[in-house]
Every structure is written in C-alpha cells, then in structure tokens.
Amino acid sequence: MDFDTSVKLNIYETIANTARIPNAPEVAQALGASLEDVLAAFNTLHQKRLLVPEPGDPSHIRMAPPFSGIETPFRVTVQDKEFYANCAWDAFGIPAALHADASVHTTDAHSGEPITLEVRNGQPIPQPCV
Numbered sequence: 001m002d003f004d005t006s007v008k009l010n011i012y013e014t015i016a017n018t019a020r021i022p023n024a025p026e027v028a029q030a031l032g033a034s035l036e037d038v039l040a041a042f043n044t045l046h047q048k049r050l051l052v053p054e055p056g057d058p059s060h061i062r063m064a065p066p067f068s069g070i071e072t073p074f075r076v077t078v079q080d081k082e083f084y085a086n087c088a089w090d091a092f093g094i095p096a097a098l099h100a101d102a103s104v105h106t107t108d109a110h111s112g113e114p115i116t117l118e119v120r121n122g123q124p125i126p127q128p129c130v
Contacts (some may be wrong), residue, residue, distance in 0.1 A: 006031060007041040008050060011064050016098060021069040022118035024059035035059075066093030075105045095119040 001009075010030050014022040014121040020029070028038040042058060045051045054060035054069065061069045063086050068074075074085035076094045078101070085091035089108065095102035118125040 003033070003037065004041045004044050007038060008045055011051070011061065012097075015064065015083070019083050021061045021064055021067060023061070066090030066097060068073050073106050077103045077105065091117070092119065092124060096122070 005028055010027050011022060014020070014026070014030070024035055024038045024042055027033075028035045031038070038087075039058060039127055042051065042053060042061070046053055046058075050064070052063040054062045063069060066085055066089075068084040068086045068090070070084065072084045072086060072089060074091040076085055076091050078085045078095060078098055083094050085094055085104075090099050091104040091106065099122075101121070102119045104119070106115050106117075107113060115127075117127055
C-alpha cells in the first residue's frame with residue numbers, strides 16, 4: 001500500500017474510533033512517519049479531493065468527507081459518539097461509512113425547528129419532512 005493510502009486510512013480509522021479528525025502530527029506519530037511526509041500526503045489527498053485542509057493551516061483537516069472537522073448544523077450520533085457532517089447528504093454518509101445505525105440532528109433551515117432523522121439497518125426511516 002502506498003503512503004498516501006496509509007495516511008488516508010489512518011485518518012478514517014482515527015475518526016471512526018474517536019469521533020474526531022486527527023491533525024498531521026498525530027498521523028505522523030501513529031504511522032511512525034515524518035511530519036513533512038504526512039503534510040505532503042495531506043496535500044496529495046487534497047489535490048485528489050479526498051480531504052480539505054483548514055484554511056491557513058494545512059496540518060489540520062477541515063473536511064474528510066463525509067466527516068467535518070468543525071461543528072456544523074448536521075450532528076450525527078452513532079452509538080455513544082457524535083460526529084459532524086459537512087451537509088445533509090454527508091449526514092447520511094456517516095452511518096453508511098461506519099456501517100451503523102445513527103440519528104441525525106439538525107434544524108429546518110427555513111423555520112429553525114429541530115429535525116431528527118434516523119438511519120436503521122442501512123436505510124433512512126421515512127419522515128414527513130424529507
């Protein structure tokens with residue numbers, strides 16, 4: 001497996017296990033690699049549209065789709081972990097990526113009313129709002 005793939009897999013494994021996106025020093029330590037090599041891999045993964053670095057700080061990841069590195073209006077609860085999605089579509093991508101049931105907590109963009117969507121056995125539960 002090439003180094004960029006190892007970095008990508010470490011990022012997603014860390015997210016799945018901890019519900020947070022690791023930074024470049026953490027990935028370097030986990031892989032026993034240099035920070036420079038991990039930053040180069042982050043750049044390559046960004047060029048391939050597989051992650052988005054934090055503006056002004058390429059050692060931090062803003063997005064590793066479907067996961068967001070910052071709080072968003074799309075909070076996804078899987079078991080006892082909370083993740084943030086980049087958008088409504090990514091909110092459904094998180095349970096798909098984790099192969100798990102989930103609750104998506106968001107609000108109606110027009111009314112501000114809370115919305116909770118459920119994913120069970122790989123399928124969204126029908127809701128009148130969707």
